[in-house]
Amino acid sequence: MKDVKEAGYKALSFVEHMGLFTIAILTVIAMGSEIWIVFENREVTLADLLLLFIYLEVIAMVSLYLKSGRLPVRMPLYIAVVALARYLILDMKNMEVVKLLGVAGAILLIVVAILGIRFGHIKYPYGNTDN
Structure with a gap:
């Protein structure tokens, strides 16, 4: 029974880490897309900066969770x-x-x-x- 519990924990941990990496990758893609839009428009607005700040906060949140295991x-x-x-x-x-x-x-x-x-x-x- 101990082996089943450990295997289950490892599987759930793997799924958790894959989900976190997916969130991080998609956040970086969204950030790149927003930066591309800023360059195309040749204008930086406060709304753009706040959106980039939100993306940075999401990345920081994923990083903190990966580092400490707590959010x-x-x-x-x-x-x-x-x-x-x-x-x-x-x-x-x-x-x-x-x-x-x-x-x-x-x-x-x-x-x-x-x-x-x-x-x-x-x-x-x-x-x-x-x-």
């Missing part, structure tokens, strides 16, 4: 804040006030969650979680 919940929250800010910047002129306030409120809510998580980690550290 801090703050990383996807940072990506969400940047994505919402990008959405706000791109569509601000066409947005109704209620939708604009909703997106701004969502950003504020996520930032408060990040601060709460960070405060919790400092005030109440996990200690040794490798057990």
